[in-house]
Amino acid sequence: MRQTVLRVERVSKSFGGTRALDDVSIEIRAREVVGLVGANGAGKSTLLKTLCGLCQPDSGRIVLRDKVLGLKGIADAANAGIGMVFQELSLLPNLSVAENILLGHEGAALRCGFYDWKALRALAAAQLRKLGSSISPSARTGSLSFAERQMIELARVLAIEERAQNEPVILLDEPTSMLDAAHIEAVLAQIENLRERSSVLFVTHRLDEALRVCDRIYVLSDGRCVAQRGRKDFSIADLQQHMLGRELGVACPAQARPARQAESRLSVRALCCGNSYRGISFDLSDGEILGIAGVAGSGRESLCRALFGIEQPDSGEIVLDGQPVQLGEPADAVRLGIGYVPADRDAEGIVAGLGILENMTLAHLGGLCRGPFLDRAREKALVEGWIAQLRIAPGAAQTPARHLSGGNQQKIVLAKWLVAGSPKILILDHPLRGLDVGAKMDITRLIRELAQSGIGILLIADTYDELTALSDRIIVMKDGVVSGHFPAGGTKPSELQILECMV
Amino acid sequence: MAIVLSALGAQSSVAAPLCEKSQIRLVNSMREIAQPYHANLDKGGRLFARWAGLEQRYVLQLNQGDSDKQVSLMRGLLSTNPKCTIFNVEPNSDPVIKPMVDTANRSGAWIVTHWAHGEGLHPFDGNPQWVAHVAVNSLDAGVAISKILVDAMGGKGGIVALQGRLDTDPARKRFAGLQQVLKDHPGIQLLDQQSANWDRTAAFPVMQTWLAKYGSQIKAVWAANDDMALGALEALRAAGLAGKIPVVGVDGIPEAIDAIVKGEMNATVSSDAYYQGSIGLAMGVCVLTGQVPLPKAWPNERREFYLKLQVITKDNAGQFRGDPQASAYVPEWDCANLWSRNTGKAF
Amino acid sequence: MEPQYRQGILRFANWQLWGPGLALIVLCLGFSLAEPRFASVENFQVIADRSAIPLILAVGMTFVVLQGAIDLSTEGVMAACSLTVAMLILNSRSGLDLGWLGVVLALLPGLAIGFLNGLLVTRLRVPSFIATLGAWSVALGLAMLVSGGQPPLIQDQSLRAFGLGRTWAVSNLALVACLVLAFGYVLQNYTRFGRYSLAIGGGEDQARLSGLPVDRYKVAAFAVSGLLAGLAGVLGSARIGLGHVDIGLGQMLATITAVVIGGTSLSGGRGGVLQSALGTLILAVLANGMIFIGVTPDLQKAVEGAIILSASLIATWRLRSRLRIVR
Secondary structure, three states: OOOEEEEEEEEEEEEOOEEEEEEEEEEEEOOOEEEEEEOOOOOHHHHHHHHOOOOOOOEEEEEEOOEEEOOOOHHHHHHHOEEEEOOOOOOOOOOEHHHHHOOOOOHHHEEOOEEOHHHHHHHHHHHHHHHOOOOOOOOEHHHOOHHHHHHHHHHHHHOHHHHOOOOOEEEEEOOOOOOOHHHHHHHHHHHHHHOOOOEEEEEOOOHHHHHHHOOEEEEEEOOEEEEEEEHHHOOHHHHHHHHHOOOOOOOOOOOOOOOOOOOEEEEEEEEEEOOOEEEEEEEEEOOOEEEEEOOOOOOHHHHHHHHOOOOOOOEEEEEEOOEEOOOOOHHHHHHHOEEEEOOOHHHHHOOOOOEHHHHHOHHHHHHHEEOOEEOHHHHHHHHHHHHHHHOOOOOOOOOEHHHOOHHHHHHHHHHHHHOOOOOOEEEEEOOOOOOOHHHHHHHHHHHHHHHHOOOEEEEEOOOHHHHHHHOOEEEEEEOOEEEEEEOOOOOOOOHHHHHHHHO | OHHHHHHHHHHHHOOOOOOOHHHOEEEEEEOOOOOHHHHHHHHHHHHHHHHOOOHHHEEEEEOOOOHHHHHHHHHHHOOOOHHHEEEEEOOOOHHHHHHHHHHHHHHOOEEEEEEOOOOOOOOOOOOOOEEEEEEOOHHHHHHHHHHHHHHHHOOOEEEEEEEOOOOOHHHHHHHHHHHHHHHOOOOEEEEEEEEOOOOHHHHHHHHHHHHHHHHHHEEEEEEOOHHHHHHHHHHHHHOOOOOOOOEEOOOOOHHHHHHHHHOOOOEEEEOOHHHHHHHHHHHHHHHHOOOOOOHHHOOHHHOEEEEOOEEEOOOOHHHHOOOOOHHHOHHHHOOOOOOOOEEEEOO | OOOOOOOHHHHHOOHHHHHHHHHHHHHHHHHHHHOHHHHOHHHHHHHHHHHHHHHHHHHHHHHHHHOOOOOOOHHHHHHHHHHHHHHHOOEOOOOOOOHHHHHHHOOHHHHHHHHHHHHHHHOOOOOHHHHHHHHHHHHHHHHHHHHOOOOOEEOOHHHHHHHHOEEOOEEHHHHHHHHHHHHHHHHHHHEHHHHHHHHHHHOHHHHHHOOOOHHHHHHHHHHHHHHHHHHHHHHHHHHHOEOOOOOOOOHHHHHHHHHHHOOOOOOOOOOOHHHHHHHHHHHHHHHHHHHHOOOOHHHHHHHHHHHHHHHHHHHOHHHOOOOOOOO
16 A cells, blocks of 8 residues: 555634535555545535645645644645645746746845846746646746646646656646646646656546546545545446435436428538638528537637627628628627527636626616616516526525525526527537536536527537537538538437537 | 004004904915925015914915816815905916905805906905905016116027917016017017926026027027026026026026026016005905905005016125025014005006 | 747747837838928937936836736826925935935835835735826825925935036936836846736736746835836936925826837737837837927827827737727
């Protein structure tokens, strides 16, 4: 048995009245990858925060190599040899890659308070080499893609190695949830890599990933550690059962959908925009769900943004209900009945400071007005109706949106487009990203209901399951053109077939 | 001395006293106190207050260049004891006088104004509370210094002119004085003119730029006030020209007088800030204690008149150095002598 | 070497500098064509001298603005240090004569006010706008108290000679400004303070999350700004010859304008001291050139405003996407 490196002993933490962690004990040994799974709100983030010093436990203790830790902040944790890679990246966009990797610990590159740029870049390059990355240390961090920035985050955490006497403990907070298939593979490969020089605590939603790389898995539910499984006992169903406390089928049960013959609602003809996409043409009918698959850079995100008026295509035509339309800005799209649920919920979907009520009615205030004044009573009644129908919790209309879990926030974003009447087209960009199993089911059901009510839906999704479970038709984009098309009816395409078109 | 006693005694019952002496409040309202001119206004007011035994009843109101504030400060103070309050006002800008006079008329307070006011306004035109307007003939001042400047130049060459804040009467009239003098001297050319807002820190870079642009064409510097003249002087000093080029200003601040003695400035004009800061208060006290009749009984020339100006040059600069004593002004604060510096009607 | 963000020859195409630099060249050319006397050596010396104090102020302000804050206390600090230096060295009012020691001591009020600003912002969480506005009034008030209507005249001849004099055909003040600029450049690109200030402006939350002692650097930025404003006040007094309450009149807005025209964004995270220096020069050339081509004083303000608007438009043209938030 390997030696224990980090031990969490009976840690509890409450925020106000909520008990986020309840007597949790876990153990991480040398050179192993330990998985931590659980539904949203189960306490995974809180546990990670405690481990890296961002919050202090109310009771219990954390022991690193037989020494009790009293961590007061990230700097303390880093000095002790614990590094965290955040889910929402914490890099500084204005600085160069080298500075971000060595932030706060420039060491020899800082002589008498002055930067030695050559030395700094060399040190950073050394860290990047450990990961096999070719990113230039002089590049400006803000100009890199999400995946590249995640690489930098990893490099930054690895830099702890240089300072600590022992091998570091690396905490990974859902590193794959924002990535597409190709990059997920890369990250999982890195985790394998990391195993040789550190211990890793890997938090994830995706059970299949956890099963692949972890040596052991802990399951958290409602703040308590309810199960621990070793490699021999891994099983998805078993883990899910512990996470939710109930028996479940596949996360997104597939449903046989009849082939629909309906009028084409939205037609896109030969849409081009510079290098992002070229010659895109497709039709979308009433009540149809069209899934668009592709890796990052395939152009599908740009395409959807163009269909909502955020970006402008260079040439081509968008025809809505038989009329060609010009979408100069989102307001145009909203007026014509097109709704958009963005991928980055926090930044683009909800206004965190406002309540559920305000967020829901944001796009259609006009319909709730009496003369120049807002009809507050009508607004409230409408919103409460939707809260009940969508089972949004907590249900008070004035709860600030940022206090809700990811799944509930997503429900609000969807509701925003449903509030004042059905839109004709809904564009959903990664609607299930960052949600736990229960929320995924709710949203999936919701999307199906929306389609059944006649709304045409364009869906961008990451995982094969989501795509095939929800979509009637699938088109695949690669490098800006449509490279594959799987029509409705007939057998569902296999994962391999879709992957072949994507890369 | 006998005159003073008899004046105080004999005229003590020209009219019934309107206020108890202990009730009288003296207010000096001016722009700010950082510049020596304004500081001396305030000093003059305090000298008078001490002499009259009203030192505790002296109030200074500073509006920092904000005309609205000058009016609102007045109104704020008059919420108590308006009828025994005397305002001696250096207006921030011409338009400010009407609202202040209206306030005085309405509240029963008394007001004496200085320098200039807008067209069509006169104390004797239905403004019973407006005791007097002590006008300064800025045109005369401008003419006086310009003449001296032109003589110092020998009648030909180029002049640069630094103007004050362009929306004030003294700025416009003084410059008009220059232009009037220049008309008679075709050999002299006004190379350039620029407003430096009465401020020496603004005047410095302007003078620097002019030196670069016109070089030796500049034979004299005309400034609408001493502060700007002194700023221009420093720029001349940086170029090694201090004392070599005649400079004139207006205000008679101590620094300017020193510069005249040293030969770096040629002339300035003093309206005597100590006098200006105190005479309005003196007039008001005389009215309130009943030693003079109410202003509405005064002849018009005593309600709106020009103040005697003193031109200071090297010849008489020695007289004006050092802080004056109250004793120099007491005779002029006497109620029988209030118009000793009246040089004629100003309307 | 400054961090290079592009490869090859494009390394030197730092658009952030080229933009305002080009504008400066265009302005100079334009004025020279309209009025040949503008392009004389003597006039360029005048311009250099005239931009000395604004440049020192701009360097200080840049660090604060890079962090996404603002320092409105410039004029008050200048006044306070102006009065201090005038009272400490040989002068007409106090009996002190501390010479160059007095000059150094006169910088302390600036440093102190800067620290105060920093502490107000970091400890008491007062927005920098309000904190520095209050500091401005307090400092100005103290200066007025000391001046009291009888401003102390500086009689120390060596300081006066320094303020008005030249070394190797460049005015002393301009030399000091160049030194300050060099100092600012090194600070910005070669110290943690400079680099982390950029980081704080670009994403304070992430900076904190990364464990940076953000508060410490914020206080440092205000302290630097205060110190340099104090230096500007002292130098201004040396030139004018007295402790003057109005020594900084109008400088605060002019400094912020210079910083913005140079391309340092008011929301932080972008820009630098070189850019601010260019902005300062642009404003100085503008003011000087308008006198040369004879724009009437009444029109100068309007022209200045128009040029500032155009400069801002050009600087942010690339960023004018519809959906970008502008406040």
